[in-house]
Amino acid sequence: MDFGYSPRTQELRAAVSAFMDEHIFPAEGRYWAELEANTQAGRRWTPLQVIEELKPKARAAGLWNLFLPESEYGAGLSNQEYAPLAELMGRVLWSSEVFNCSAPDTGNMEVLVRYGTPEQKKRWLEPLLAGEIRSGFAMTEPAVASSDATNIEASIRRDGDEFVINGRKWWTSGGGDPRCKILIFMGKTDPEAPRHSQQSMILVPMDAPGVKIIRPLSVMGYDDAPHGHMEIQFDDVRVPASHLLLGEGRGFEIAQGRLGPGRIHHCMRLIGLAERAIDLMCQRALQRVAFGKPIAQHGVTQERIAEARCRIEQARLLTLKAAWMMDVAGNKAAKAEIAMIKVVAPQMACQVIDWAMQVHGGAGMCQDFPLAFYYAQARTLRFADGPDEVHRNAIAKIELGKHLPPRH
Known part of the structure; x- marks a missing residue:
């Protein structure tokens, strides 16, 4: 099991990171300003121009439809190769749309690639791949x-x-x-x-x-x-x-095919979000003084920063293991790992973001920083692909099954 990035992944990771630095991070303020302006004008549900302007740039840079695993329609990346790219996109919640790699379109496109008829692909998949709908x-x-x-x-x-x-x-x-x-x-x-x-x-x-x-x-x-x-x-x-x-009665079969890669995407984006939160936490802790010294020098802050780093690294390794198993053995063989990352990644992100909010004090709760919005999104993902309890039940059954007597 090798978690080293392939040369192609390293190249794409550098390209995505450079695109984020040049185009995405500088546009964050414009995103919120445009959304607020649309709201005031009664056009809250109008697509944001800032995103639409960046899409052609991402496509021209070859950073388009990267999510489709081993498909003629996308970049042909494996789950393990795409995972670190999803993490980078996750650092800004809206950025994956710029690369045409956002949910639920990613899962829906995968369904159409795997199970769609030629007619269905022509009518719906091709416009989705082009970012037209x-x-x-x-x-x-x-x-x-x-x-x-x-x-x-x-x-x-x-x-x-x-x-x-x-x-x-x-x-x-x-x-x-x-x-x-x-x-x-x-x-x-x-x-x-x-x-x-x-x-x-x-x-x-x-x-x-x-x-x-x-x-x-x-x-x-x-x-x-x-x-x-x-x-x-x-x-x-x-x-x-x-x-x-696919056919009548095959909805569960489609659902299982759809949810495996989607869970990898969600979890890696959450890890990117947690990375952004720990960055904000460290920057704030170094800048603010409380009780006579920088917040970063308080023991409780250092303990939380250290614990946050440990949890992020653990979640990343588990998610990469799940992606690797899906690639080499299939979704069914990776079902325990897929269930585990759906428990681990959202809970990790919620805790890291919560600690970052605490360091920011009142500012962490308001629109001056994105942390409250991050927390709402991370908390949602404890439901989005099935609640924690469902995944824990699945994990426990697999674990208990290892200790049952063999069937004859």
Whole structure:
């Protein structure tokens, strides 16, 4: 198991880092100013020009669609090769969109690459790869505990050459963006089938009759405009049968294929976010004086900085191990490691950001620093790909299974 970066990764890492230094970090102030100006003008859900202007520059630099593992459509990187690039992008929460490497589009593009028909790829994948449109993923429902996906009640009913879709979804990330043109929708095609064969996934255009956005959901007070997390009602929405992905009853199979790489992306971006937080914590601790000496000289501050560094390094190594196992043995062989990083990385990031906020005092809670926003995003990821409890249960079952007597 070698965690050294390949020559290609080193080259891309240097290029992404240089792009961040030249274009992304200097644009952070403009991002927030533009969002505030749009809000004041009643255009909060308008795509931000600062991001749109940077996309052609990233594409021209060859830093586009880097996330697609071993695919003719992307850079052809393995999960382990892409992971350190995702970490760099994670240092600024919106920067991954500049490289066309942001969720949920990344997961949706991977689904279309793996499971889409030539027609589906032509109509939806190619515009997504070009950054011309955006997409959403409609799975979670407000009426049931969606951490158990077998609870999902939305229906996908066959009617001749069409499917009729009914249900209410929420936390459909990206649904607020006017560029969002397509949703991947998960629902039941056969409630009487075996438990994990009831669900299917289907492509639903945002402009299909019967698709209605109910409201944006806020994340600890942030609405994440212009991206947004929407609650959406689907009333007798009709789509052609050709919009079904892979086949009836194969929704869980698609979900597992989608979530493996996505979890690596989320965790590495969180590690990048934690790196940014520890930078801010150290800078603040060296600049501020409390009780007669710099905050950096207080023992509790030094202890927290040291512990933060240890936790970041541990989380990174575990995530890289998961990526390496996915590359050499497949997602199924790496299922324990994938579950572990989904517990470890968000909790690590939440704690490191919390310590950084503490060092900043009142400034850590307000808009003068991005730490409160970072914390809200990190805390969300303890739910986004399944709650901690689900992943812990999976880890425990795997561990207990090692001690059970062999089956005969």
